[in-house]
Amino acid sequence: MEHFMGFSLLPKQGDFFESFNNLANTAVLAADYFKTLASNGSFNVTTAAAMHDIEHKGDEITHLIFKKLNTTFITPFDREDIHNLANKLDSVIDMINAITNRMKVYKMSETSSELKQFAELIHKSATATALAVASLENTKKMHAALEYCIEVNRLENEGDIVRDTTLSTLFDSGKDPIYILKWKEIYELSETVLDICEDVANVIESIVVKQA
Amino acid sequence: MEHFMGFSLLPKQGDFFESFNNLANTAVLAADYFKTLASNGSFNVTTAAAMHDIEHKGDEITHLIFKKLNTTFITPFDREDIHNLANKLDSVIDMINAITNRMKVYKMSETSSELKQFAELIHKSATATALAVASLENTKKMHAALEYCIEVNRLENEGDIVRDTTLSTLFDSGKDPIYILKWKEIYELSETVLDICEDVANVIESIVVKQA
Amino acid sequence: MEHFMGFSLLPKQGDFFESFNNLANTAVLAADYFKTLASNGSFNVTTAAAMHDIEHKGDEITHLIFKKLNTTFITPFDREDIHNLANKLDSVIDMINAITNRMKVYKMSETSSELKQFAELIHKSATATALAVASLENTKKMHAALEYCIEVNRLENEGDIVRDTTLSTLFDSGKDPIYILKWKEIYELSETVLDICEDVANVIESIVVKQA
Numbered sequence: 001m002e003h004f005m006g007f008s009l010l011p012k013q014g015d016f017f018e019s020f021n022n023l024a025n026t027a028v029l030a031a032d033y034f035k036t037l038a039s040n041g042s043f044n045v046t047t048a049a050a051m052h053d054i055e056h057k058g059d060e061i062t063h064l065i066f067k068k069l070n071t072t073f074i075t076p077f078d079r080e081d082i083h084n085l086a087n088k089l090d091s092v093i094d095m096i097n098a099i100t101n102r103m104k105v106y107k108m109s110e111t112s113s114e115l116k117q118f119a120e121l122i123h124k125s126a127t128a129t130a131l132a133v134a135s136l137e138n139t140k141k142m143h144a145a146l147e148y149c150i151e152v153n154r155l156e157n158e159g160d161i162v163r164d165t166t167l168s169t170l171f172d173s174g175k176d177p178i179y180i181l182k183w184k185e186i187y188e189l190s191e192t193v194l195d196i197c198e199d200v201a202n203v204i205e206s207i208v209v210k211q212a
Numbered sequence: 213m214e215h216f217m218g219f220s221l222l223p224k225q226g227d228f229f230e231s232f233n234n235l236a237n238t239a240v241l242a243a244d245y246f247k248t249l250a251s252n253g254s255f256n257v258t259t260a261a262a263m264h265d266i267e268h269k270g271d272e273i274t275h276l277i278f279k280k281l282n283t284t285f286i287t288p289f290d291r292e293d294i295h296n297l298a299n300k301l302d303s304v305i306d307m308i309n310a311i312t313n314r315m316k317v318y319k320m321s322e323t324s325s326e327l328k329q330f331a332e333l334i335h336k337s338a339t340a341t342a343l344a345v346a347s348l349e350n351t352k353k354m355h356a357a358l359e360y361c362i363e364v365n366r367l368e369n370e371g372d373i374v375r376d377t378t379l380s381t382l383f384d385s386g387k388d389p390i391y392i393l394k395w396k397e398i399y400e401l402s403e404t405v406l407d408i409c410e411d412v413a414n415v416i417e418s419i420v421v422k423q424a
Numbered sequence: 425m426e427h428f429m430g431f432s433l434l435p436k437q438g439d440f441f442e443s444f445n446n447l448a449n450t451a452v453l454a455a456d457y458f459k460t461l462a463s464n465g466s467f468n469v470t471t472a473a474a475m476h477d478i479e480h481k482g483d484e485i486t487h488l489i490f491k492k493l494n495t496t497f498i499t500p501f502d503r504e505d506i507h508n509l510a511n512k513l514d515s516v517i518d519m520i521n522a523i524t525n526r527m528k529v530y531k532m533s534e535t536s537s538e539l540k541q542f543a544e545l546i547h548k549s550a551t552a553t554a555l556a557v558a559s560l561e562n563t564k565k566m567h568a569a570l571e572y573c574i575e576v577n578r579l580e581n582e583g584d585i586v587r588d589t590t591l592s593t594l595f596d597s598g599k600d601p602i603y604i605l606k607w608k609e610i611y612e613l614s615e616t617v618l619d620i621c622e623d624v625a626n627v628i629e630s631i632v633v634k635q636a
Contacts (some may be wrong), residue, residue: 034531080292080504105588106595164317171318177389177601181608182394209282292504376529383530389601396605421494 009164015068016076017137023061023089024130029166030096031119031126031193037100038119044045048104054099062090077136077207085207089133092126095193099186106182112167118190121162125155125197132204142208149201158193163187227280228288229349235273235301236342242266242308243331243338243405249312250331253323261317267309274302279285289348293391300412302347304338307405318394326378330402333374337367337409344416354420361413371404371406375399431546439492440500441561448487448554454520455543455550455617461524462543465535472528479521487512501560501631504626509631512623514558516550519620523613530606538590542614545586549621550577558630566632573625583618587611 033051037043066088069075075082103109132148135141166187170180245263249255277298281287287294315321344360347353378399383394452511459474489510493499499506556572559565589606590611594604 066630067633070630101588105591109594162311167317168319171390171394177393177606178595180390181393181601181605182595206278206282209279213489376525379529380531383602389605392602393605418490418494421491 015066016072016082017023019061019065020089020133020136021130022056022084023086024133026054026058026061027089027092027096027126028123030058030093031123034096034100035119035123037063038111038115040142043100043103043107043109043111045104048100051097051100055093058090058093062086072114075093078210081203081207081210083190084203085133085200088196088203089129091196092129092193095189095196096122098104099193102189103186106183108186109130112183114162114169114187117162117166118187120160121155121159122190122193122197125152125159125194128152128155129197129200132201136204136207139211142211145204145208149205152197152201156198159191163191172175223315227370228277228284228294230413231273231277231280231371232238232297232301232345233278233342234350235298236338236345238266238270238273239301239308239338240335240342242305243335246308246312247290247375248329248336250323253321255312255315255323257316260312263312264311267305270302270305274298290422293415293419294424296415297345300408300415301341303343303408304405304412307401307408308334310420311401311405314401315398320398322396324395326374326381327402328397329374329378330371330405331372334369334402334405334409337406340364340367341409341412344413348416348419351423355424357416357420361417364409364413366409368406368410369401375403440489440496440506443485443489443492444499444509445554447489447510448550448557450478450482450485451513451516451520451550452547452554453529454482454517455547456523456566457521459543459547462539462549465533467524467527467533467535469528472606475521475524482514482517483593486510492573500632505590505627505631505634508627509557509624512620512627513553515620516553516617516624519613519617520546523610523617526609526613532606532610533538536607538586538593538611539614541586541590542583542611543619545579545583546614546617546621549576549583549618552576552579553621553624556625560628563635566635569628569632573629576621580622583615587615624628 019185030051033047033054036052037047052063065082069079069082069086077085099143128148128151132145135145170183170187173180242263245259249259249263277294281291281294281298286318289297340360340363344357344364347357347360379396382395382399385392454475456480457471461471463473489506493503493506493510501509550573552575553609556569556576559569559572594607594611597604
């Protein structure tokens with residue numbers, strides 16, 4: 001459909017898909033690194049800087065997509081959906097970076113079983129999100145995209161329950177207020193990552209429905 | 213206008229209005245229930261679950277509107293306005309649910325005169341919002357819609373003043389930091405409900421101006 | 425271009441630019457006043473009311489732009505960009521007002537070297553933002569707009585570093601939890617002003633790229 005007699009009518013559509021996959025895979029990379037840090041309790045200045053590098057890579061890919069969007073006449077999906085998809089995928093990475101950065105600021109190096117749970121959910125959700133994104137390029141795979149989106153929604157619901165249990169335990173812990181203030185923020189940021197993955201899934205669902 | 217010789221050119225417009233009224237009325241239901249809980253100080257696991265059911269109903273109606281939007285060619289308003297209207301109405305319900313859920317998590321069962329004030333404002337604002345939404349279907353009633361929007365704006369301003377007074381009193385109370393942290397969050401979430409009702413009113417104003 | 429033989433094809437475009445400059449200059453006014461208050465430590469009920477007046481002026485200009493947008497057929501930029509530009513400029517003013525209002529609520533009158541740093545960054549960023557906005561009217565000046573946007577981005581990065589250092593110091597201070605809770609909020613709101621200036625810059629970049 002894209003090529004006719006050597007003439008490319010929509011020469012840049014492939015670029016969009018490639019950039020989206022790059023961005024989604026960068027989110028998986030951030031989630032993977034976060035899971036390692038949460039497993040080992042290895043939050044420090046060095047690992048925060050490494051996460052920041054991943055975040056910066058996400059910014060660059062997002063900027064590239066926006067630039068392409070503003071200079072491309074024919075796009076594979078609605079312009080607004082492309083903008084939202086890039087923006088929300090980038091926010092997933094930003095939010096994972098915000099957690100490790102805030103832990104650096106608060107000089108929190110220890111981990112917790114609850115943070116490991118969140119890191120596991122975030123990793124699963126980023127992975128399902130990236131698989132949903134990868135399914136968008138091929139019209140025949142679009143049904144698969146919806147399956148991955150359902151999984152992202154399920155993980156967000158699971159995250160809500162983990163957050164509620166975690167905060168209940170934290171506020172019952174009798175720990176000092178500063179300790180509670182810090183961890184409350186880290187756990188809420190963690191749950192927000194899952195919310196933003198759900199935002200991505202909503203954009204993808206919207207794209208798929210329009211293509212049907 | 214919609215029917216000509218038995219042929220329906222815009223057969224699905226009525227559905228949009230019905231769904232919007234359903235969603236706005238679900239927000240009123242949530243506000244009504246919240247007012248009862250705040251009056252009686254009956255926040256607990258059971259009432260939080262009942263509020264969650266209302267929130268789930270809101271999600272279903274919103275999802276239905278989005279699906280309809282993505283598969284309908286001709287819509288009664290700008291597509292973006294429809295999307296924003298559904299999204300913001302749903303957020304009103306989400307935010308009321310977030311308050312009762314957070315009170316459950318923090319094991320807060322008591323009420324306060326300030327929470328009763330907020331519950332009263334939220335109930336008034338959700339009601340005015342639903343009346344504004346109901347006015348959208350009939351072009352002749354659109355002036356009434358704007359009157360309800362002005363009321364929603366007024367209630368938001370009133371909420372800002374209540375929040376400021378409430379937080380001043382709370383921080384002057386000499387209560388322990390954890391107590392202050394919990395109630396600060398509940399009061400701020402309460403005020404946010406009024407902000408989101410104002411967001412709904414802004415979308416409605418935008419729709420009315422374009423139809424004029 | 426706009427006038428041909430005395431006939432104005434696009435008679436209202438000039439109005440948009442005038443309103444945008446008014447709004448951006450109101451943001452500079454708010455930033456300027458905030459810098460004075462932070463320098464002198466003169467936060468009180470009277471100065472909070474004066475800032476609120478500035479915020480109200482911003483609301484009026486924004487409302488005017490939205491009304492114009494909804495009733496004008498031909499606009500100088502994409503409708504969505506106009507909406508976002510007005511909305512985000514207004515949010516800059518709202519957020520500066522939120523800081524002084526919250527300090528009034530918390531009865532904080534003192535200043536700090538960190539707050540002075542933020543006030544300086546906010547003033548620089550609002551000024552660069554206003555210069556970027558002013559560059560939009562003249563196609564030949566659009567390159568200058570991008571330079572100002574780069575400066576706004578740079579100031580946002582600087583603000584992130586100031587916020588991290590400031591919060592680290594605050595949490596290490598050994599001050600009581602309520603003191604930390606209050607100042608954490610003030611510093612985070614301050615950094616958010618810089619984030620929103622960056623949002624404005626992103627909208628401006630998007631406008632410039634499309635005009636190229």
